[in-house]
Amino acid sequence: MNCVFCGFGDTRVVDSRIAEGGSAIRRRRECTKCGGRFTTYERAELDIVVVKKDGRREPYQKEKLLAGIMKACQKRPISYDTIVEMIDWIERRILSKGQLEVPSSFIGDLVMRKLKKLDEVAYIRFASVYRQFKDVASFEEELRKLTKKRVKNENKDSKQSKIQKHR
Incomplete structure (x- = not known):
């Protein structure tokens, strides 16, 4: 070398x-x-073909996935190592399917799932591109879903801490 x-x-x-x-x-x-x-x-090397929504096929490109996630995580408190770990996890899921062709929606859904747990702002940024929000209303709807889920989880956590205090 x-x-x-x-x-x-x-x-x-x-x-x-x-x-x-x-x-x-x-x-x-x-x-x-x-x-x-x-x-x-x-x-x-992953010799995987990504099938796009319109039926086009293109080779899987780790760099393209990295660029999309990096853009969503820009100016967020997320380390590069965390992003690399996320991509490694996504690639393991792709390989575990045991198929040479993978729909882009499968990859996008994996990214969304990880970002949702990691950082809500990065999740919304990625979702706005991935889901191609047509207008502000669809963007607001996604925010409402996210907020509703967060409130539900906070209430669940609050109830569990009250139960633990009474024991």
């Missing part, structure tokens, strides 16, 4: 270990010319 610093074509592996929950191998490399050290990752 070429050195990322000087471009020399001979590097050696200094350290190699399993990363990302077993889905990748992390390698520390050192250039034999300039001594520069850098990290590379080896991952299995």
